[in-house]
Amino acid sequence: MGVSNIVFIVLLVAAGALFAKNAGKIARNIRLGRDLKRNDRPGERWKIMARVALGQSKMVVRPVAGIMHILIYVGFIIINIEVLEIVLDGIFGTHRLFAPVLGNTLYYFIINSFEVLALLVIVACVVFLVRRNILRLSRFTQPEMKSWPATDANIILVVEILLMGAFLTMNAADSTLMMYAHLGALPDDLMHYASLPGHDGFLVSQWITGLTPDDPYAVANLERAAWWFHIVGIFAFLNYLPYSKHFHILLSFPNVWYSNLAAKGQFTNHEAVTREVKLMLDPSADPYAAPAEGGGEPERFGAKDVRDLTWKQLMDAYTCTECGRCTDECPANQTGKLLSPRKIMMDTRDRLEEVGKNIDKHGKEHDDGKALLRDYISEEELWACTTCNACVQACPVNIDPLSIIMDLRRYLIMEESKSPESITAMFNNVENNGAPWAFSQADRAKWIEES
Amino acid sequence: MSETLRVPTMAEMMANGEKPDILFWVGCSGSFDDRAKKITKAVAKILQRAGVKFAVLGAEESCSGDPAKRAGNEFLFQMQAMMNIQVLDGYEVKKIVTACPHCFNTLKNEYPGLGGNYEVVHHSQLIQELINNGQLRLMGGGTFKGKRITFHDPCYLGRGNGEYEAPRALIEKLDAELVEMKRCRSRGLCCGAGGAQMFKEAEKGNKEVNIERTEEAIEVKPEIIATGCPFCNTMMTDGVKNFEKEGEIHVLDIAELIAQAEDL
Ligand code: SF4
Ligand code: SF4
Numbered sequence: 001m002g003v004s005n006i007v008f009i010v011l012l013v014a015a016g017a018l019f020a021k022n023a024g025k026i027a028r029n030i031r032l033g034r035d036l037k038r039n040d041r042p043g044e045r046w047k048i049m050a051r052v053a054l055g056q057s058k059m060v061v062r063p064v065a066g067i068m069h070i071l072i073y074v075g076f077i078i079i080n081i082e083v084l085e086i087v088l089d090g091i092f093g094t095h096r097l098f099a100p101v102l103g104n105t106l107y108y109f110i111i112n113s114f115e116v117l118a119l120l121v122i123v124a125c126v127v128f129l130v131r132r133n134i135l136r137l138s139r140f141t142q143p144e145m146k147s148w149p150a151t152d153a154n155i156i157l158v159v160e161i162l163l164m165g166a167f168l169t170m171n172a173a174d175s176t177l178m179m180y181a182h183l184g185a186l187p188d189d190l191m192h193y194a195s196l197p198g199h200d201g202f203l204v205s206q207w208i209t210g211l212t213p214d215d216p217y218a219v220a221n222l223e224r225a226a227w228w229f230h231i232v233g234i235f236a237f238l239n240y241l242p243y244s245k246h247f248h249i250l251l252s253f254p255n256v257w258y259s260n261l262a263a264k265g266q267f268t269n270h271e272a273v274t275r276e277v278k279l280m281l282d283p284s285a286d287p288y289a290a291p292a293e294g295g296g297e298p299e300r301f302g303a304k305d306v307r308d309l310t311w312k313q314l315m316d317a318y319t320c321t322e323c324g325r326c327t328d329e330c331p332a333n334q335t336g337k338l339l340s341p342r343k344i345m346m347d348t349r350d351r352l353e354e355v356g357k358n359i360d361k362h363g364k365e366h367d368d369g370k371a372l373l374r375d376y377i378s379e380e381e382l383w384a385c386t387t388c389n390a391c392v393q394a395c396p397v398n399i400d401p402l403s404i405i406m407d408l409r410r411y412l413i414m415e416e417s418k419s420p421e422s423i424t425a426m427f428n429n430v431e432n433n434g435a436p437w438a439f440s441q442a443d444r445a446k447w448i449e450e451s
Numbered sequence: 452m453s454e455t456l457r458v459p460t461m462a463e464m465m466a467n468g469e470k471p472d473i474l475f476w477v478g479c480s481g482s483f484d485d486r487a488k489k490i491t492k493a494v495a496k497i498l499q500r501a502g503v504k505f506a507v508l509g510a511e512e513s514c515s516g517d518p519a520k521r522a523g524n525e526f527l528f529q530m531q532a533m534m535n536i537q538v539l540d541g542y543e544v545k546k547i548v549t550a551c552p553h554c555f556n557t558l559k560n561e562y563p564g565l566g567g568n569y570e571v572v573h574h575s576q577l578i579q580e581l582i583n584n585g586q587l588r589l590m591g592g593g594t595f596k597g598k599r600i601t602f603h604d605p606c607y608l609g610r611g612n613g614e615y616e617a618p619r620a621l622i623e624k625l626d627a628e629l630v631e632m633k634r635c636r637s638r639g640l641c642c643g644a645g646g647a648q649m650f651k652e653a654e655k656g657n658k659e660v661n662i663e664r665t666e667e668a669i670e671v672k673p674e675i676i677a678t679g680c681p682f683c684n685t686m687m688t689d690g691v692k693n694f695e696k697e698g699e700i701h702v703l704d705i706a707e708l709i710a711q712a713e714d715l
Contacts, residue, residue, distance in 0.1 A: 061638075265611025266560035270525045274565065277529040302523065331641040331664075336657030384654040387521050387646030388606040393637050409523030423522050426650040430527055434513030435479040436650055444477070445509035447488040448458045448495075 008090035008231075015235035022242035023250075026318055029356040033311035038258045045257050048398075053256040058396040062325070065131075068124040072160070075121040076249065082114050082167070086231050096174075096195045104196060115171060115204035118164040125157045125164075132157075139324035142333075144343040149245070149322050156246050159237055166230040171205035173223035176212045180219075190220050248321040252397040255319040258312055259398040264389045267406060272299045273414075302410025305371040306352045309407060316399040317349035326391035326401055332384040339384035341391035341401035347376035348404060373408050382409050383420060458495050460509035461542045471506040473498075473577075474544045476558065478551035479514050480681035486688065487681035493710035494550050494574050500715055501587040505548070511538050517553040520561070522647035529565060532557075536567035550574040550706060552607035552680045553645070559612070573608055575617040575679050575705050582624065593712045595625040600708075601632055601673040603664065603687060604639035605680035618679045618705045625712050630671045640664050642686035649682050665690025669700070676702045 039045075051057045056073065060066035085098045099107045132140045132153060140150070174193060179201070180186040181194035201209055212219050241247045303309050326341040327333045333340050351372045358366045385405045392400050412418045419427070426436045434441040464471055475498065481491040498505045516531035539547075547569050549555050559571035572580070581587035600622050608614050615636045622629045634640045643653065643660025653659055665687055668676050676691070678684045681704070688702045703711075 263556070263560050263612050265556035265607050267520060269529070269561060269564040273525045273529050277526065277533060281530070281533055301525065329638065331643060331660045332654070332656070334640075335643075335653075335660050335663055337654045339654070380654055383651070384656075385646050386606070386641045386643060386648050386660065388641035389610040390606075390638070390641065393610050406521075406523065410525055411523075413523040414525060419522065419524075420651050422651040423647060426518055426522070426647065427524055427527055430514045430516070430519050430531065434531075435483060436514060436518045437479065437483055439479075439483045441513060442510050444482045444512050445458075445460060445507065447477075447482060447491055448456060448507075448509075450488065 002093055005091065005093045011232065011235060012087065012090070015238060019238050019242070022239070025356060025360075026242055026247070028359075029352050030311050030314045030318065032307050032352070032355065033309050033314040034307075036310040036312050038312055041261060044261060045259070048259055048261075049253060049257045052259075052396070052398060053253045056396070058394075058398075061394075061396075064127075065323075068127055071117070071120045071124045075117040075164075078117055079114060079167070081110070083231075083234060086227070090231060095192050099195050107196070108202070111171065112203035115168065115202050118167050119204050122161050122164050125161045129154065129157050139328045142324065142327060142340060142342070144340060144346055145322070145324070149346065152244050152246075153322070155240075156244065159233065159240075163230060163233050163237070166226045166233065168205045168208065170223055170226035170230060171202045172208045173212050173219050173226060175201040175206055176209050176219050177216065177223065179209070180216050186216055190216055193220065193223070245320065245322045248319050248397060251315065251319040252321075255315055256398050258315065260400055260403075264392055268403075270301065270410070273301065300411070301414035302412070303404070303407035304373045304411045304415070306348060306355055308411070309348070309372075309404060313348070313400070313404055313407075314352055316401075316404075317345050317352060319397050320345040320349065320399055321397065322346060323396065325394040325396065326399070329390040329394040331386055331388055331390065337381075337384040338378065339381045341405075344377060344381070344401045344404055345399060348372060351376050373411060377408060379412065379418070382412065385409075456492060456495055457499060459506045461506045461511065461544075462509070464506045465542065469504075470543070472504045473546045473548055474539070474542070475505050475507050476515075476547050476549040476551075476554055477507055477512060478549060478554045478681065480685075481550055482512070484681060484685070486685060490550050490681055490684065490704040490706055493704065493706040493715070494548075496710050496715040497574075497578055497581075497587065497706060497713075498548075500713065501581045503581070503586070508538065508542075513538075515554040515557045517557045518647045518650060520557065521645065522650075528561075532562055532565050532567065536562060536565060539567060539569065544569055546570045546572070548572050548574055548577045550679075550681065550704065552605040552611070553682070556607040556611050573612075573614060573617070573679065575608075575621055576614065578706065578709060579617045579620050582621075589624050589709070589713060593625070593714075595627045595675070595708060595712055598625075598627045598674045599630050599672060600625070600627045600675045600677050601630050601668055601671050602635070602677045602679075602705075603632070603642065603668065603683055604636060605678070605683050606639070606641050606645050608679055609639055610637055618677065621705050621709060622677055625708060627675075630673060632667050632671055634667065640667065642680075642683040644682035644686050649685075661686035661690045662693055665694060669694060669696065673700060675708070676700060677705055677708060678702060679705050 056066065056070055059069050088097050089095060102110065131137050177186060177190060177193040178196055181191065186194060212222060241250065300308050306314060322342060324342050330339065330341055358368055382405055385402065387402060389402060392402055429436050429438050433439060475494065477491050480487040513535055514531055515535065516528035519531065520528035547558055552573060555571055555573045558569060578587065582589060602618055602622060604615060619629060640663065641660055642664055668687065676687050678687055684702055684704055691697050691700050691702055
């Protein structure tokens with residue numbers, strides 16, 4: 001075992017451990033949320049996951065972004081086979097371990113298809129960069145997309161281009177070496193590069209073999225450099241994920257599996273409220289009775305902070321890709337109101353990260369005196385929502401920003417009795433007249449006589 | 452408008468020892484708003500023409516609780532819901548039709564969790580059903596033949612409950628030309644009234660939602676904007692007035708279209 005194998009194994013283990021640690025923190029943060037049962041009807045859930053996450057059915061609603069995204073996505077999934085080979089080569093000090101196993105023809109075919117995908121991925125990333133930075137599509141220039149979110153997106157795209165570039169460079173150098181071997185001009189100590197006899201270059205990278213140096217040793221060094229850059233880049237990228245919206249490549253699958261299967265118009269019935277209302281309506285109930293056992297701290301009505309949300313709402317926040325399709329379809333946002341459902345998701349994630357850091361530093365019960373409501377999301381944003389569900393429909397990974405908006409509204413109303421004046425008046429009318437307007441309930445059938 | 456209306460209340464029917472097949476849930480807007488009352492009457496006339504045995508709750512009906520719920524007042528919502536469930540169960544109601552997608556959604560989806568289980572249909576669905584089973588026969592080729600009609604999807608019927616086709620099927624029954632707006636069906640734009648917005652000033656912005664939506668409707672040059680919700684109807688009517696187009700573009704509910712075409 002050579003030094004480079006040892007270095008490689010150390011890097012591999014370190015990258016894996018660091019990633020596990022940070023991913024574990026995210027899992028812990030998600031578990032700070034309230035309980036929610038979301039594992040009924042597994043058959044339907046697998047289907048929806050196959051359709052929406054694997055099949056990208058909601059991505060293609062917008063064809064340009066949809067198709068580009070599918071390229072990057074397929075490229076990512078397939079290239080993992082290549083990464084597996086690289087990792088095994090790294091561990092065992094082999095070169096193109098899969099070539100003899102798969103046989104020349106099949107191996108060529110596979111690597112050639114990777115190369116085509118790599119090229120397409122580069123094209124797609126360039127298109128995405130152009131859309132974001134030159135065309136400046138409106139949904140990428142909203143206020144919540146300044147600073148980090150914009151940088152994050154660009155970093156991801158540039159890194160993907162670099163990684164794909166390294167992959168193609170590596171193959172080009174390898175092709176050159178094999179061509180030397182073919183001509184009998186490869187020095188003996190480089191002969192392990194000649195793992196594919198009769199080779200005349202891979203489909204895409206053969207076009208850049210002309211750029212490789214003339215000296216076989218320099219070519220071999222280039223191959224090694226690109227190889228290391230590629231794999232170390234992947235390790236680094238893996239560890240970048242937990243800090244980035246790009247974490248969605250891992251979470252979108254479970255997130256879609258745990259989708260809300262009920263009709264979108266159906267909002268949850270708050271159970272604690274049901275108990276109290278039943279008590280109020282039941283003439284035989286003793287109003288002075290002690291609260292039901294199992295009490296402890298009474299449950300908060302609605303949500304003020306991230307811990308009042310369910311784990312699914314928190315998982316939504318970590319899954320959000322900041323694509324802005326929700327905001328783009330939001331009637332409130334389109335007419336210039338402050339509300340942006342994407343911002344609701346980003347705020348929820350930011351606040352949750354903050355709470356998580358507090359826990360790391362000061363222990364689980366720490367209270368920093370801040371909350372999702374008001375420190376992040378204003379009342380004005382909340383009241384602009386028409387509950388139209390356009391955001392929920394638009395989200396390619398079945399995130400539900402509306403449910404968070406509603407839980408925050410519930411807190412405002414039920415815990416703080418805070419609502420715009422006209423809404424309070426509406427409540428009073430419903431309570432006193434059985435209608436949101438000040439009409440008498442007795443007049444409900446008047447329309448019959450008027451006809 | 453030829454037929455006179457006969458609309459019994461549940462209490463009256465009960466007193467006569469009768470039981471309707473279906474309860475017509477009128478809703479607050481349909482009961483009190485002068486414009487929406489016309490929709491209510493159109494629905495009643497269609498039911499009557501089709502020979503459906505129906506009744507209303509009249510003074511015993513109360514707000515379904517939708518605006519309270521969407522505004523976040525779960526207490527008030529559940530109070531309303533449980534009182535309504537008591538009334539509905541008292542009359543042993545099995546099936547409900549309503550012309551308001553908000554009532555439709557609430558009764559259909561949120562009442563079961565509180566013990567109220569009914570078969571709830573939107574009037575566009577019921578009318579389609581009546582046509583399909585031959586109870587209601589449309590002449591077709593009448594008032595609306597060849598007219599350009601665009602349909603504005605109500606959020607709580609469409610996205611909320613996945614019903615996009617029933618209202619469109621009815622428009623096609625009128626031999627009219629159905630033209631779709633840029634944003635329709637699952638991507639339809641809200642009228643701006645949902646989520647209790649109807650009862651408050653909109654937040655600060657650069658436009659009202661109903662203006663944006665009406666603009667979009669006007670783009671397809673319709674003679675009629677069809678709606679399936681009394682709130683959408685109000686919002687679109689206001690929008691059309693805002694552009695001073697009320698002479699050229701009429702805003703009519705699906706039920707009104709059918710009733711007018713059949714000269715009810
Ligand atoms: S439900 Fe609310 S946040 Fe979502 S699109 Fe509609 S108005 Fe915007
Ligand atoms: S919530 Fe969904 S649609 Fe909105 S930005 Fe996030 S991923 Fe995109």
